[in-house]
Amino acid sequence: MKELYKLSNIVQQYNGRTVLELDHFSVSEGAIVGLAGHNGSGKSTLMRMLAFLENPVSGEIYYDGKKVELSGTDLRREVTMLTQEPYLLKRSVGRNVAYGLELRGESCIESKVRDSLTQVGLEPDLFMSRQWFELSGGEAQRVALAARLAIMPKVLLLDEPTASLDRESTLLIHEAAVNARKENGTTLVIVSHDHHWLEEVSDTIFRFAGGRLDY
Ligand SMILES: Nc1ncnc2c1ncn2[C@@H]1O[C@H](COP(=O)(O)OP(=O)(O)OP(=O)(O)O)[C@@H](O)[C@H]1O
Numbered sequence: 614m615k616e617l618y619k620l621s622n623i624v625q626q627y628n629g630r631t632v633l634e635l636d637h638f639s640v641s642e643g644a645i646v647g648l649a650g651h652n653g654s655g656k657s658t659l660m661r662m663l664a665f666l667e668n669p670v671s672g673e674i675y676y677d678g679k680k681v682e683l684s685g686t687d688l689r690r691e692v693t694m695l696t697q698e699p700y701l702l703k704r705s706v707g708r709n710v711a712y713g714l715e716l717r718g719e720s721c722i723e724s725k726v727r728d729s730l731t732q733v734g735l736e737p738d739l740f741m742s743r744q745w746f747e748l749s750g751g752e753a754q755r756v757a758l759a760a761r762l763a764i765m766p767k768v769l770l771l772d773e774p775t776a777s778l779d780r781e782s783t784l785l786i787h788e789a790a791v792n793a794r795k796e797n798g799t800t801l802v803i804v805s806h807d808h809h810w811l812e813e814v815s816d817t818i819f820r821f822a823g824g825r826l827d828y
C-alpha cells in the first residue's frame with residue numbers, strides 16, 4: 614500500500630519541554646491506524662501534526678510524497694479531524710453539514726447533507742432545521758462527524774471522538790467512521806481509550822509512552 618504520511622526525526626516541545634520524539638512514523642493510504650497510550654503520552658500532539666495544524670520544532674512531515682510546509686497548505690481540504698468537543702457553527706444542523714461542501718463549490722449539496730446525516734443515524738427530516746443548541750451531546754457530535762464525512766475526506770482523524778458519549782451515539786460514530794473507509798477508502802487515524810474497538814478495527818496500533826513509540 615502507498616505511504617500517505619511519512620514523518621521522520623520529529624521532535625515537539627512546549628515551553629522547552631520535549632513531549633514527542635518520533636524517529637519514524639508512517640501511515641499507509643486507506644489504512645486504519647490506532648494510537649494508544651496513557652494521558653499525556655503525545656497522541657493529540659501527533660494528531661495535530663497529522664491535521665497540519667501544528668509544526669514540530671524539528672523533523673519532516675511528508676504527505677502523499679511531498680514535504681509539507683504548514684503555512685498556506687491547502688491540504689486541510691482533504692484531511693479533517695474530529696475531537697472530543699463537538700465544534701459546531703452557530704447555525705442549523707443542515708447549514709453546519711452544508712458548510713464544507715459550499716466552501717468547495719460542490720453541487721447537489723442538499724442530497725449530500727441528507728446522506729451524511731443518515732450515515733450517522735440522524736433522520737434528515739427531523740434534524741436538518743434544528744439549531745446547534747437544540748441537540749444532545751451525542752447528536753451534536755454526530756452532526757460534527759456528518760459535516761466531515763460530507764466532504765469525503767481523504768483522511769479522517771478521530772481524537773477520542775466518543776469519550777463522553779452515550780452508547781448509542783458511540784456505536785453510530787464507530788460504524789460511520791469504519792464505513793467511510795469501506796465505501797470511500799478514507800484513511801483513519803484513531804485515538805481511543807476504547808481498547809476493544811481499537812483492536813477490532815485497526816490494521817496497526819501504535820502505543821505511546823512518554824512521547825515515544827513503545828515497541
Ligand atoms: N499547548 C500545549 N502547551 C503546553 N503543553 C502542552 C500543550 N499541549 C500538550 N501539552 C503537553 O504535552 C504532553 C502531551 O500531550 P498530548 O495532549 O499530546 O497527550 P495525549 O496522549 O493526547 O493525552 P490524553 O490521553 O490525556 O489526551 C502533555 O504533557 C501535555 O501536558
Ligand SMILES: [Mg+2]
Nearest residue numbers: 656657658772
Ligand atoms: Mg489527547
